[in-house]
Amino acid sequence: MRDPIVHDLAGKAVLVTGASTGIGAAAARAFAEAGARVAIHYNASRDAAEALAQEIRGAGGEAVTLGGDFSVAEAVRAVVDEAALKLGRLDVLVNNAGSLVRRVPVVEITDAFYDEVMNLNVRSVVTACAAAIPHIRRSGGGAIVNVSSIAARNGGANGATMYAAAKGFVSTFTRGLAKEVARDGIRVNAIAPGVIMTPFHERHSTPAMLEAFKGAIPMARLGTADECAGALLFLASPSLSGYMTGQVLEVNGGQYMP
Numbered sequence: 001m002r003d004p005i006v007h008d009l010a011g012k013a014v015l016v017t018g019a020s021t022g023i024g025a026a027a028a029r030a031f032a033e034a035g036a037r038v039a040i041h042y043n044a045s046r047d048a049a050e051a052l053a054q055e056i057r058g059a060g061g062e063a064v065t066l067g068g069d070f071s072v073a074e075a076v077r078a079v080v081d082e083a084a085l086k087l088g089r090l091d092v093l094v095n096n097a098g099s100l101v102r103r104v105p106v107v108e109i110t111d112a113f114y115d116e117v118m119n120l121n122v123r124s125v126v127t128a129c130a131a132a133i134p135h136i137r138r139s140g141g142g143a144i145v146n147v148s149s150i151a152a153r154n155g156g157a158n159g160a161t162m163y164a165a166a167k168g169f170v171s172t173f174t175r176g177l178a179k180e181v182a183r184d185g186i187r188v189n190a191i192a193p194g195v196i197m198t199p200f201h202e203r204h205s206t207p208a209m210l211e212a213f214k215g216a217i218p219m220a221r222l223g224t225a226d227e228c229a230g231a232l233l234f235l236a237s238p239s240l241s242g243y244m245t246g247q248v249l250e251v252n253g254g255q256y257m258p
Contacts, residue, residue: 006237010035012142013087014236015080017070017128018097020045022198023147025052026225027094027232032061034233039083040065041097070097070124071116080131090135091142092236095125098147098166103159114162121166122173129177133186141185143236146174147228148192150252157209167192171248178246187245189235194252196223218254227251 014031018024020042028038029052038056040063042049049065056063064086068075084090098121104113125146136142149167151157156164171190178188195213214222231251234240250256 006034006233006240008237008239009092009233012036012091012236013039013084013089013139014092014094015039015041015066015083015087015090015132016094016096017041017079017124018043019094020049020052023193023196023225023228023232024094024096026229027096028052028063029056030226030229030233031092031094031236032056032059032063035061036092037062037087039063039087041070041079041083042067043069043097070128071119073119073123073127076124076127077131080128080135084132084135089139090132091139093128093132093136093142093144094232094236095128095144095146095170097124100160100163104162105159106161109162117162117166121163122169125170125173129173129188133181133184136186137184142187143238144177144181144186144188145232145235146170146188146190148174148190148248150192150194150250150256152192152248153250153256153258157213174248175246182245187235187238187241189241189244189246190248191228191231191235192248192250192252193228194223194250194255196225196228196251198225213255216255217252221253223251223253 014036016028019028019040032038040049053063066079068079148171151164152167152171174190
């Protein structure tokens with residue numbers, strides 16, 4: 001494994017949800033390289049999660065895998081509790097699981113689609129936080145880092161209004177929860193990725209859409225999952241961000257500057 005950049009995460013127990021691919025996988029790998037003990041949550045991509053865990057173990061790190069459908073609250077609670085059990089404690093929760101599901105105009109939104117988007121992107125975050133807080137309290141404090149989106153700022157692209165609204169909830173929820181648990185020594189922050197080249201955009205954005213997105217980015221390129229992982233480590237590290245809570249860190253190449 002590479003020498004850790006963030007030394008105060010060594011030995012910490014970290015759960016990364018939605019960690020089999022994309023930003024979650026990059027985050028799990030980065031936390032392991034920093035010496036953390038990592039729980040890798042997956043839903044459909046079990047093989048990818050197991051391969052990542054094997055990679056981490058092969059490099060001298062510690063990783064466990066946990067499966068669960070995060071559109072189901074009971075599964076979310078079970079994953080959080082199992083992560084704390086398998087790692088012996090829980091210090092950091094990274095709420096990365098979520099999906100646009102598919103692009104749907106507002107006039108075509110059904111009750112079932114609304115529930116699907118909100119359960120996966122909103123209810124899962126609330127449930128995971130509620131389940132994780134008692135564990136993190138018992139560890140003496142720690143960090144929760146949620147993953148919002150640039151869509152929470154600009155409303156999203158074609159057919160992504162419900163996803164954007166859900167991520168707007170995540171950003172606001174982050175600020176409110178930060179106030180609730182600050183005296184427990186728990187910091188709650190979020191990152192808001194812009195257009196990051198991951199399986200998310202491979203599924204939901206056409207090449208023409210990606211070119212249009214790139215044209216609106218001052219850095220003139222799309223982001224990488226590793227560039228989000230660094231921001232997640234920063235917000236989890238008390239030495240680097242110990243006086244930050246309730247913040248949403250924009251990672252978007254300058255596409256949106258609040």
